[in-house]
Amino acid sequence: AQTVTQSQPEMSVQEAETVTLSCTYDTSESNYYLFWYKQPPSRQMILVIRQEAYKQQNATENRFSVNFQKAAKSFSLKISDSQLGDTAMYFCAFLVNAGKSTFGDGTTLTVKP
Amino acid sequence: NAGVTQTPKFRILKIGQSMTLQCTQDMNHNYMYWYRQDPGMGLKLIYYSVGAGITDKGEVPNGYNVSRSTTEDFPLRLELAAPSQTSVYFCASSYSMGGNTEAFFGQGTRLTVV
Numbered sequence: 001a002q003t004v005t006q007s008q009p010e011m012s013v014q015e016a017e018t019v020t021l022s023c024t025y026d027t028s029e030s031n032y033y034l035f036w037y038k039q040p041p042s043r044q045m046i047l048v049i050r051q052e053a054y055k056q057q058n059a060t061e062n063r064f065s066v067n068f069q070k071a072a073k074s075f076s077l078k079i080s081d082s083q084l085g086d087t088a089m090y091f092c093a094f095l096v097n098a099g100k101s102t103f104g105d106g107t108t109l110t111v112k113p
Numbered sequence: 114n115a116g117v118t119q120t121p122k123f124r125i126l127k128i129g130q131s132m133t134l135q136c137t138q139d140m141n142h143n144y145m146y147w148y149r150q151d152p153g154m155g156l157k158l159i160y161y162s163v164g165a166g167i168t169d170k171g172e173v174p175n176g177y178n179v180s181r182s183t184t185e186d187f188p189l190r191l192e193l194a195a196p197s198q199t200s201v202y203f204c205a206s207s208y209s210m211g212g213n214t215e216a217f218f219g220q221g222t223r224l225t226v227v
Contacts (some may be wrong), residue, residue: 004155045156045203045218091155098144098210099169103155 002027004094006104013082014112020067021077021107023092033095034068034075039106040088048090051075082111115139119204119219126194126226134189134222136204144207145187146171146216147179149200156203162187163210194226 003026013019025034036048051059051068058066063083067076079086092104120135138145143164148156158171162181176198178190187206191198201223207216 043201043221045205047215050215093155095210098146098161098163099158099171101146101156101158102172103157105154 002029002094002096002100002102004092004102004104006090006092006107008107009105010108010110012110012112013079015082015084017082018078018080019082019109021079021090021092021109023075023077023104025073025075025092025094025102027073027094027096029096029100031096034066035093035095036064036066036075036077037091037093037103038086038088039091045091049077079109084111084113087111117204117206117217117219119202119222121222122220123223124225126191126224128194128196128226130194131190131192132194132224134191134202134204134224136187136189136219137185138187138204138206138217139185140206140208140217141184142206142208142217143184144210144216145181146205146207147177147187147189148203148205149173149198150203150221151200159189159202191224196226198224199226200224 032053034051038046049061063080089106095101117138146161147159157173160179162168201221204219205216208214
């Protein structure tokens with residue numbers, strides 16, 4: 001079975017600064033995908049960034065980037081130039097196939113003005 | 114584009130009652146999913162479907178049933194509601210199951226069983 005651990009239940013950052021959210025996972029699978037989702041107070045789940053395990057290059061989407069360390073089973077999310085709209089719950093997720101997906105318990109991020 | 118639409122948005126059920134959570138998508142996606150999100154926790158997969166007529170259990174299927182008679186619709190049925198089913202339920206769809214395609218989520222249904 002897969003497990004996903006987000007060790008930081010809550011974090012805060014000043015507007016315009018950089019913050020890193022951590023995620024570790026455990027699996028015996030060799031092919032899988034990793035995701036970060038954002039859930040604002042509206043409850044909508046929004047895909048932030050995804051990483052394919054067989055790709056060594058870290059994914060980047062504008063101000064969001066990941067540090068993927070496959071051997072260490074670590075998948076952290078870096079948010080640069082934090083904005084007030086980044087305030088949300090962030091979930092790390094792991095996907096093998098349609099029937100095997102695991103989400104972490106989330107990190108609540110607050111961006112302070 | 115409406116995307117993934119869930120109804121109702123909120124519902125209060127009494128113990129032992131039954132209900133169906135509706136989910137429809139207009140993106141012609143083959144894959145559809147039902148998740149539940151308990152307070153302070155991540156999503157857990159209840160059931161999924163890889164196409165019309167094909168469904169399978171996820172991590173937490175007990176107490177639920179699904180059907181997939183059309184590509185667009187994937188209803189979730191609770192037969193005998195229990196307090197442990199108090200949760201927020203999300204429906205999602207994707208073109209394929211791979212991580213190179215995005216899963217689109219509905220707005221969720223907040224269900225309280227009393």
